[in-house]
Amino acid sequence: MATSLLIFEDNNQLRQSLQLLLNDGMFFSVKAAFENCLRAAEEVLLHEPDLVIMDIDMPGRSGVEGLKAIKAVRPATKIIMFTVFDDDEQIFECICAGADGYLLKHTPPARLMAALQEAMEGGSPMSPQVANKIFHYFRQASKPAPDYNLSEREKEILQLLIKGNGYKMIAAECFISLDTVKKHLKNIYTKLHVSCGTEAVAKALKEKIVAV
Known part of the structure; x- marks a missing residue:
């Protein structure tokens, strides 16, 4: 037909x-x-x-x-x-x-x-x-995400930041102190070449640096 x-x-x-x-x-x-x-x-x-x-x-x-x-x-x-x-x-x-x-x-x-x-x-x-x-x-x-040499802990913290968690919530989730969270975030910003959490989240999502 x-x-x-x-x-x-x-x-x-x-x-x-x-x-x-x-x-x-x-x-x-x-x-x-x-x-x-x-x-x-x-x-x-x-x-x-x-x-x-x-x-x-x-x-x-x-x-x-x-x-x-x-x-x-x-x-x-x-x-x-x-x-x-x-x-x-x-x-x-x-x-x-x-x-x-x-x-x-x-x-x-x-x-x-x-x-x-x-x-x-x-x-x-x-x-x-x-x-x-x-x-x-x-x-x-399908290109692999850029390697910014983030540690597993830094990736974990970045994932929590992307999900909207504040410093205190990240500290509680990771069982670490608030000061330790701040140190990790400072290291993350340096490695990603950004100056704040908003820029870090935007870059992480755009370049698929961590799974969300």
Whole structure:
């Protein structure tokens, strides 16, 4: 059975080209195509497509909002973002909103058709540039935290500081004196190259220096 499609694309020429390309009756069947996604959720409920091709930059309502609206009412429908935007913010916003794939508009027709089939088989097709950005992001996120040579006690105290504990509470939790807490914190500030507890907490969270 052919995969049923809806297309949301404001460029008339591209929208018509996509309809001609994909409405082959064998692999794909285009149920309808729209120049905006103002009624995206309603159209999806009406046509019950297997797959949606969604532009991002459209008048009245962005494709990201259209994506969210569709996933809210029919999460099983696969949605492929088809756009000129390859910036990090757009890519990750779409992925977090539930997009099943992200293709750039210079994708060759044969690759587009293969990507749509891939999505229906459970894959998450992406243009190479998009995939590279995602891999780069996760490589950056998985880098080990900088080693500031904190002792285990200093890490413990820093964790307690991050959780909002005051000096007295830290002293009680660690079974040490208030003066000892102050000495440890002074050493922590020196090692982290900060001047106060607020800066230490901010740096620890940003650089994932300790587990929280």
